[in-house]
Amino acid sequence: MSQDSEPRRGWEPPYIIPHRYDNSKFGRRIARDNCCHHIDGVDVEYLLSRYGSPLFIASERRLRDNVRRVRNIFERHYQPVIHGWSYKTNYTSAICNILHQEGSWAEVVSAFEYEKARHLGVPGNRIIFNGPNKGRAILERAIHEGARLHIDHIDELELIETIAKEQNKTVPITMRLNFNTGYTDPWNRFGFNLESGQAHSVVTRIKRSTQVRLTGLHSHIGTFILEPRAMSEQVRLMCQFMQEIEADGKCTIDALDIGGGLPSRNALQGIYLPPEQAVPAIDDFGEAVCTALSKGLAQRTAPPPLLFIESGRAVVDDAISLASTVVGTKQLPDGRAAAVLDAGINTMLTALWYHHPVKLTKPKPGNPVDTVLYGPLCMNIDVMRHSVYLPPLAVGDQLVFNPVGAYNNSQWLQFIEYRPPILLIHLDGECSIIREAETLPDLCRHDRLPAHLTSPGHVP
Numbered sequence: 001m002s003q004d005s006e007p008r009r010g011w012e013p014p015y016i017i018p019h020r021y022d023n024s025k026f027g028r029r030i031a032r033d034n035c036c037h038h039i040d041g042v043d044v045e046y047l048l049s050r051y052g053s054p055l056f057i058a059s060e061r062r063l064r065d066n067v068r069r070v071r072n073i074f075e076r077h078y079q080p081v082i083h084g085w086s087y088k089t090n091y092t093s094a095i096c097n098i099l100h101q102e103g104s105w106a107e108v109v110s111a112f113e114y115e116k117a118r119h120l121g122v123p124g125n126r127i128i129f130n131g132p133n134k135g136r137a138i139l140e141r142a143i144h145e146g147a148r149l150h151i152d153h154i155d156e157l158e159l160i161e162t163i164a165k166e167q168n169k170t171v172p173i174t175m176r177l178n179f180n181t182g183y184t185d186p187w188n189r190f191g192f193n194l195e196s197g198q199a200h201s202v203v204t205r206i207k208r209s210t211q212v213r214l215t216g217l218h219s220h221i222g223t224f225i226l227e228p229r230a231m232s233e234q235v236r237l238m239c240q241f242m243q244e245i246e247a248d249g250k251c252t253i254d255a256l257d258i259g260g261g262l263p264s265r266n267a268l269q270g271i272y273l274p275p276e277q278a279v280p281a282i283d284d285f286g287e288a289v290c291t292a293l294s295k296g297l298a299q300r301t302a303p304p305p306l307l308f309i310e311s312g313r314a315v316v317d318d319a320i321s322l323a324s325t326v327v328g329t330k331q332l333p334d335g336r337a338a339a340v341l342d343a344g345i346n347t348m349l350t351a352l353w354y355h356h357p358v359k360l361t362k363p364k365p366g367n368p369v370d371t372v373l374y375g376p377l378c379m380n381i382d383v384m385r386h387s388v389y390l391p392p393l394a395v396g397d398q399l400v401f402n403p404v405g406a407y408n409n410s411q412w413l414q415f416i417e418y419r420p421p422i423l424l425i426h427l428d429g430e431c432s433i434i435r436e437a438e439t440l441p442d443l444c445r446h447d448r449l450p451a452h453l454t455s456p457g458h459v460p
């Protein structure tokens with residue numbers, strides 16, 4: 001672009017940003033005009049004036065694009081691939097149904113999530129039932145409905161055998177494995193351990209059973225994995241284990257489920273590089289996984305196993321934003337600026353682990369200053385950003401946090417505030433509320449008042 005065609009910017013006074021001890025050696029990046037006016041072409045300020053603040057804003061387009069992209073990356077190298085939507089990442093009904101329309105199965109980890117998937121119309125045989133607490137009643141239903149069961153511990157295995165006998169069935173099961181890839185902290189509280197020999201002895205036990213049949217292997221090595229080699233090693237170890245247990249011809253594995261863990265473009269606390277530099281592309285993970293898979297399957301004569309991926313945050317995180325309004329400003333005793341927002345960790349619990357990128361809805365005059373963004377809770381830990389350079393804020397200024405789609409609409413807290421609505425911007429730009437804001441009757445629905453407590457003024 002020639003100099004002439006660049007938009008003219010008004011003169012701004014120069015400013016100095018002090019390097020504090022918590023700055024990284026790369027310094028702070030400040031994008032002064034980096035605002036979020038629109039999401040999918042819809043004006044954010046208009047949405048806030050129409051639907052109130054705070055407001056979650058979901059993009060149907062981004063969600064569909066993300067899940068297609070993730071699946072395509074793996075399918076380019078390996079087939080067949082199935083995406084299991086990890087309900088716990090965001091189980092808002094409309095979000096789940098968009099992903100089910102895209103062909104994703106449901107990956108659920110509790111009776112509630114199982115019931116929710118069925119309630120949304122997902123057939124049992126397109127549900128992956130994971131997690132360490134599956135009670136008898138829900139297991140009976142899942143077995144009856146043909147869900148894929150991922151076994152977490154030996155007591156669960158025994159319970160499944162009992163139910164299988166009662167239902168006169170041999171139930172196919174998937175075994176969850178845990179191991180050390182050498183790249184991430186092993187999540188060894190889930191499933192059966194490889195290095196100790198536990199997983200092998202459980203396989204021996206399963207092979208003797210007349211009620212269950214081992215047909216799948218699963219592992220999930222953690223979330224927000226930043227090292228593709230971790231997933232490559234995960235697949236190598238799973239393939240090696242598969243080869244070992246198939247060697248006697250007493251079982252054939254038809255599915256490998258590598259869980260979730262793909263990162264989103266978010267900023268994990270403690271990582272100083274910006275997400276664009278710290279977070280590898282999903283393509284790198286796809287290539288690492290599929291290369292390890294083709295090496296691991298090279299000697300195998302059985303048909304290639306189904307590859308399940310349960311990617312959560314990489315699919316939904318950047319598809320949802322949280323718009324919020326400044327309700328007050330302060331200067332802290334150490335001189336830093338602070339603002340109180342109408343949304344805090346009650347709506348965005350992941351602020352405890354991430355420096356969520358935040359933008360104003362429109363440019364503001366004034367030099368950026370080190371600002372603390374607090375939420376509205378009477379709780380000291382209610383901090384949305386401990387330190388972010390923003391122009392001096394005033395009441396009514398509006399801010400947009402993105403990405404926030406992963407784990408917030410499932411882990412949010414109903415603590416002293418009503419949880420806000422979630423709005424969906426459809427593919428055609430139309431908008432609709434996909435989750436209403438909570439109201440007093442919603443929150444009091446489960447309270448019960450014994451007769452002598454119905455009046456606060458009456459002392460018995």
Ligand SMILES: Cc1ncc(COP(=O)(O)O)c(C=O)c1O
Nearest residue numbers: 086220223260261310311312313
């Ligand atoms: C078994 C399992 N699958 C999938 C996921 C989704 O993980 P992520 O959001 O990191 O993709 C999780 C989350 O911890 C999980 O425990």
